[in-house]
Amino acid sequence: MWKRFRSNIGAMIGVALLATVIVIALIAPLLYPGGPWQMVQRPFLAPFSVDGLPLGTDTLGRNVAAQLAYGARVSLLVGLVSTLVALLIGVPLGALAGFYGGYVDEGAMRFTEFFQTIPNFALAIVLVAIFEPTLASITLAIAIVSWPPVARLVRAEVMSVRTREFVDAARLAGLSKPRILIQQVLPNTVSPIIVMASLMVATAILLESSLSFLGLGDPNAMSWGYMIGAARTVIRTSWWLSFFPGIAIVITVLALNLIGEGLNDAFNPHLSRKGKA
Amino acid sequence: MKNYLKATTFLIAAALAAPLAAQQAGGRLDIVVQPEPPGLVLGLVQNGPTQLVAGDIYESLLRYDTDLKPMPGLAKSWEISDDGLTYTFKLQEGVKWHDGEAFSADDVVFSADVFLRETHARLRASLAHVESITAPDPLTVVFQLKQPFGPFINAFETGTMPIMPKHIYEGTDFANNPANAKPIGTGPFKFDEWVKGSHIHLVKNEDYYVDGLPYLDEVYYRVIPDAAARAVAFETGEVSVLPGGSVENWDIPRLAKMDGVCVTEKGWEFFAPHAWMWLNNREGPTSNQKFRQAVMYAMDREFMKDVVWNGFGKVATGPVSSRTNYYSDDVTMYNHDPEKAKALLAEMGYDGEPVRILPLPYGETWQRWAEAVRQNLSEVGINVEIDSTDVAGWNEKTSQWDYDMAFTYLYQYGDPALGVSRNYTADRIKKGSPWNNVEGYENPELDKKWAAAAVMVTPEERAAAYAEIQKEIVDDVPVAWMQELTFPTIYRCDVKDLVTTGIGVNDGPRNTWIEK
């Protein structure tokens, strides 16, 4: 599997890009000890116009490069944590629905459908507005609107794995149902969940940036969406203020997608297999 | 005083009565309105967007020039008795409501005494000084005051006392009157259509009582929710007027540089929007006077004005705007002095207890402003966090006193007694409103002085009293005064006579014409 993944050029590009973003996020405090909010120079300096400010300054004279680096922390954090939370909701729900079937399934699926019926971005906006924009509320809101596909996926996977004969064998071995679900069934649904999770991180980053863009970001956390939102009114005079964070989002989301696709191909070799005797 | 007022107004009235030959009739004007007004009946809703649009439809008795001197509105002349207790207005002749009914003094009495007393909180405060309102004849209205109240002459502005049609509203539930969907006023433009989310269309009032006015055939108020899109709309010529606040400040220089674009900072004199941060005087570090002073010294308000507001406006020196009557600059000046701020903090023994800043959720400028303040404060060692919320949350938090420092700005309506004292006297400490003494400042000495100054008869007495108040209160720093705001109006230069009064475009394009 690793071999297949490693031989996928797109996926390796994705890994390289994501690794770069992660490293930048990690060493941001070392690179820019003054933090992202420090006003270091005149506002609206164009990129490369002043030494030491390769990406210019923003509306308050803050270093765009520093903002980007710190923004990576927030974007990645929100993306990861919200995905984890979404998995924490979606996986158990989907697993129970798929494994026990019947009324459990019916109930869980109604619940899921219910959440899928509410336009998700609108719900996220309302949730963030209600809980007030903090990193926690944003993360939670994103998780709440993004778990239903997880539940559906896990349910479908569990239903398919459940009918495999080794599950019957486990029952015959006298294993209890919860144990079968956790030990036998769930480990076999991990691959598609990983693929989906990698794509969800990407979507979560986009969602966070959209919320920030609408002014529903955490004002104490520098994020890329915040940067674009703050810069959209000066997009005509200072293109770099919205361009660079936009590119950062595109690159990160792209990287995650490439990785997700690479994982998918690696997990499902039959789609890429080129014929066998 | 009476004569002084009359003399000026008549001069202006004369000037307006004889329009210059160069003025051309016809044409259409597109003005941005942001956000979309909740309703257009000015007697029910008086917020900015509503007044911007409804200011064309409704009128009051007076208008005010950029020096806050009254001019004729629905009243062609007025008289104030020497004891300052009787205000007598002579109304214009031949005025008709947009539905064709005749306008009379009864409408004025109904509006001020019945309708607005019920619906208009701010006016209600001024009307508390009024003994009676009467209409001795169809063209005369008399306001009889209980005691002299100098600022009362400023209460006849359109947004403060819009005259509503009695024949439509009398005896009805004002808020739910079906006629609210199609507002009827006496103004230069009539309501035609409101496409929600898109635009409001007004057409020329052919029967307007001033001959030859208005010049324009129609006015469109365009709803464009995004600031960047509004700028684009102006550039592409979709709209030709951007009222103050329509675009972010940093876009103004760019737009101003374009060919055929004019910018004016006039038109906000009457409102004199004054921005400050409420500092919660009740609890936390902000309850300490030294801390509040430290905040003042810590902030580089000149920088903020130059960078955040792109140089528009003026750093505030105290509670009264320099554009408002009775302003005094004989006060302590809080220049940017971090060392002094640190010293004050050390003196009070500030222990690093975090304080929250609640920015005003009115767009990027305000957000940046809060960020700049946070940065300044953190530089002197104050722990600051920005609280974020939307308009409703801001209202809730400020009116429930759930904040440490909260941005706000308020109009001053030309007189400290109308728009300043309400924020500092102890009797105005009331939960539930973000417009009163939200900071919880209590100073009984000053309370008395505020009260006395309001009812003094001569301007000279009042000026002296207010100067004293300002000197004292600035040392106390009940709130952190930030800046006198100006909201430059950007317009195409071929739009002439757009801003002619102290309330600018809110007065409606009554005299506006387009050069062809």
Added chain:
Amino acid sequence: MSTTLTVEHLTIGLPEGADRPFAVEDVSLAIEKGEILCVVGESGSGKSMTANALMGLLPPGVTVKAGRAMFEGRDVLRLPEAEKQALRGASTAMIFQEPMTALNPLMRIGEQISEVFAAHDRFTQAERRARSLDLIREVGLPDPEKIIRAYPFQLSGGQRQRAMIAMALALEPKLLIADEPTTALDVTTQAQILKLILDLREKHGMAVMFITHDFGVVAEIADQVIVMREGKVVERGKAVDVLENPQHDYTRRLLDAIPTGKLPKARVLSEVPALEIKNLRKVFRTGGGLFKPVREVRAVDDVSLTVASGEVLGLVGESGSGKSTLGRTAVRLVTPDGGQVLVGGTDLAALSEEELRRQRNKVQMVFQDPYASLNPRQRIMRALTDGPITRGVPKAQAQAKARELLEIVGLGADAAQRYPHEFSGGQRQRIGIARALAMEPDLIIADEAVSALDVSIQAQVLDLLRELREKLSLSILFITHDLRVAAQLCDRIAVMQKGKLVEIGTVHEIFLAPKQEYTRQLLAAVPGADWDQVQVEPA
């Protein structure tokens, strides 16, 4: 007779990284007009690749490296794609193994047939329809008017395969290639389809290249046979000669491995029952909702039978006969609607969920699919010890036992540390057997335990079972669709049809003197039944 197709020295290369360089190596063959050539081999022998190459249907990456295939005077391997396309469906036609998936599920049968005409631009719309109806009639499908409008899912497996054949025959091809067309079908259906192919050959005189793994089928229809192994032809000749007198070792092994009709001698059975099933009933209900009617299927309908201690009871039936449900009910993977399942005096059917878990070890199962029956994410050791440890066997003891069992089933103790994907299908079935044994059951239910295996592997697993039967005196309920397999291993055979027990008796009784008509039909349908008369092994 003239030769329809001549293949000379055909070599097909596999893409890099495959397990061997060539799928097919130096294969030559010829088919006369009206002749049926059977290409026989196990999976991976290259028999299907050969067929695909002839049709120009090789998967991407797989290419013809050498050789030629002369058909109608042209080398079909070297034709430009457009000409290959014109040839396909018109002069050469092909039918496939899985009638379930070989038809487009979203198109009506009629459309799919007349599409052949459209592809080759023949006939008018009306003629196409008329011809489609004729074809449907010719392949023996009922009610052509209805079939033409039916979707594949509305047809049974056999009907679908007939529809496939109708498509293949549409333009009267000179060569029909049939790739395991009956493997997925029940025996009786298989017999009918084989007969249909024979009839059509008779009528149209086309050459047929018939690919199969089953020498029984070969015996039924072949004129000529070639046997392939790992891409090479190992034996060729007339069908009779190859069957009667195989020259090559591999052919002989294949023929031997086929569970022939030779009946083993009868054994003396114990009186003690290992399993008693009494009046067992199971009804499946599908649908049922606000607007949907409930559909009932009586999968097991009042069945009673006994498996004696040490006995192997064969349970035989076609798909849908309820034999698997009976097996699953007996281990209580399915809870019956009525009746008893007595194992050592305990009624499994009546146990509570909790009680059942404690008694689970009494009956164990060996499953059909060697790939699905082991958890790919667990080491073999886990699979073999999970059950015993749950039962309270100390871990060390369970592991020792597991190693021992792996030795017994012929894999060696070190297999315990490996993952399932490291094993072949036959090895996995051995692991499955070891897993069942680890529970020390009173009874093992083997549900089609050898059906998914190649014949030679099948033979090895059957040998193992026979060996274990002796060594451990196992009681086995052996469920299979294949009478020949049942005959090799079982003491008695029970025949099921549509949920009911039709007949039960010793192997000799069933094979030599079947009492029921259905049993006789089943026996007659076994491919190669004529060739391979039932013999009783001398005692």
Added chain:
Amino acid sequence: MSIIVAILSRAGKAILTLLAIAILNFFLLHAAPGDPAVVLAGEAGAADEQMIEQLRERFGLDQPLYVQLGKYVGGIVQLDLGYSFRQGAPVAQLIAERLPATLLLTLTAFFISLILGIALGASASARVGKPSDTVLTTLALLFYATPLYWLALMAVLVFSVWLGWLPGFGYETVGAGYTGFARMLDIGQHLVLPALTLGLFFMAVYMRMTRASMLEVAQLDFVKTAKAKGLSPREIRRRHILRNAILPVVTLAGLQAGQLVGGAVLTETVFAWPGIGRLMFESLAARDYNTILGVFLVSAAMVILFNIATDIVYRIVDPRIGARA
């Protein structure tokens, strides 16, 4: 027949779902800090307690929560969405005024994205591995990774400001007085940028899905059958692969309807499109509960309609569904 039954049963479920949404959101909104009376009073430029009390009474906010809920749900059952005190009009009327714009936007974006996505995905799959496939998939990946609003800003900048080809915002040319076809054309021009911006992301999604699905279906046995019949690759793709491949795409499109309607909020804001998404966003800041709830209900109903529509398409394309039920 079975389609009608299926729709009826879905509609029944939908009504329950909508009620549940109403109740959930009712509690969510009332949990939000911010009192609509205070906001409204605040907007008036001044507020005193008398006024706020007056407003509370008018809104019914002085009553216990359960009474408010009961009234609201009671109203909904009678198709009454309540009254917006901020806007001074019945919510149903407010929404009705804005709904056509949103429907036009989302439907156009939906169909553009679905049709273009499927077409491009199919053509990419036909050229799999070739440069044109690489270009298409890379583009799709880029659209997929680009924030919607950013794309919108850029689109306005390029096509409206720099090139001047298309209007950058609004629903129609205000005051132009167009009627009939001219008006349709005018609205159409205004629609181009928002619909494309909203649709591009989903187009990318559907394109990738179609491509993958086509490649997967191409491996199936019946494709081999079709080839063996002598069909040309084009016909095989069109008649056999595509039809089977779009089924999962259609399902996905139905599932993503919620995202599409949600995405309209952003698009409507950037393009000043007078739809219900913007109405909701603006009402939120004013705590105009009834309006927000109304928009939620209507947009959820839209999502359900999209679902039913894709369901019908699915049933038409796939004969197995109706028969199985």
